[in-house]
Amino acid sequence: MQRVCFLLKVRTDRVDEYRLRHEDVWREMREALTATGWHNYSLFLREDGLLVGYLETEDFDAARAAMDATDVNARWQAEMGSFFEELDGQAPDAAMRPLTEVFHLA
Template identity: 40%
Template sequence: MKRKGFIMKVYADKHEEYEKRHNEIWPEMVEELRRHGARNYSIFLDKDTNQLFGYIEIEDEEKWNQMAQTAINQKWWEFMKPLMETNPDNSPVTVDLTEVFHMD
């Protein structure tokens, strides 16, 4: 299992809608995440900076990277685009973080 941390940014006036959409995440999206090896996935919001901190555990980097190409993921990105900073392909602008400490 590999741990990944990353930062994204939600628009200041979209905090509540971002949380609402994740509270109502589509079951087929969750299924696809699991099929691509995702476990223990959390997203945290810093309301002062509008930054989102994501944490996920994945089985395999290559398997995880294939998630971006799935139809449900593409649909989710389009659904979330009005709420956050995105790239031209609708994917969220993401900064990957380097793990420097871990304790079980």
């Protein structure tokens, strides 16, 4: 199982609304994530907008591509895109750049 961690930056003026939006993620979105291989998926948000994502999957590129092919993901990304800084025209999920794991205590 591949462990993936990534960073994004939520606009500081949208942090509270971002938190609210994630209190009730659409059932269809949660089901699509599970069906496309996103497991043990968590998001952590610091007050200054630093967002840390973590998930486990067999193949991150395949899991991301499978989500890209879903209608619910397109709708979610369209709604959430304005929350983020420095996307350079990309959808938030396309801007995920996995960090290199340098240590893991099993």
